[in-house]
């Protein structure tokens with residue numbers, strides 16, 4: 001896999017409320033590798049998390065059970081080749097680097113859940129979506145993969161979607177954040 | 192809103208899913224008569240009551256499953272992975 005120059009589809013810098021109640025930032029450069037592996041393969045056993053859960057591997061890769069028999073591996077930018085090579089491809093196993101194909105953003109803060117609930121019908125309570133929970137659903141009508149990944153002691157979500165929807169989703173989440181005090185940068189206005 | 196219980200994702204709004212209609216069994220294409228094939232393609236029981244339906248979890252787990260739904264009340268039961 002050759003390393004292609006990275007370019008984010010999200011054209012705007014971070015958006016946040018001055019009181020820190022909600023913030024939104026582009027995380028698209030995160031390494032994202034999708035693995036599909038049949039039950040019984042070494043890859044499925046090694047990845048080891050069931051659908052809906054995630055775990056941090058010793059090498060710093062976050063392994064998410066994205067769907068039954070499908071995992072997404074997140075790591076720091078520029079690690080795709082190394083992360084893909086860490087998967088045992090013996091048997092019915094497929095590994096694809098989707099770093100450039102999917103946009104990703106992080107929503108954090110004490111009001112992050114309330115903001116997300118405006119545009120997403122999934123139950124985001126701690127019982128249903130605790131820290132580490134992995135789920136997929138519609139966010140502002142875009143089909144997204146979500147990960148509850150609390151960060152710096154705050155509630156936080158990593159949301160990824162098809163690259164071409166990234167800029168729209170970022171602008172829409174920024175707009176939803178204005179109710180909680182976020183200030184939109186100039187040029188970012190969906191109305 | 193109809194709440195449909197995906198066997199993998201749990202209760203979801205039906206707008207997160209794609210309804211694929213009543214579960215029917217496909218006759219053997221090599222031996223089916225035209226009438227049997229037409230019945231398979233177009234004819235449905237469409238009862239006012241319990242029906243077994245296939246659904247596709249398009250924004251969740253991307254899996255097909257079957258569920259029984261009461262078309263008069265939209266109650267659902269017996270969700271099973273296909």
Ligand SMILES: [Zn+2]
Pocket residue numbers: 197198199200201248251252253254
């Ligand atoms: Zn599902």
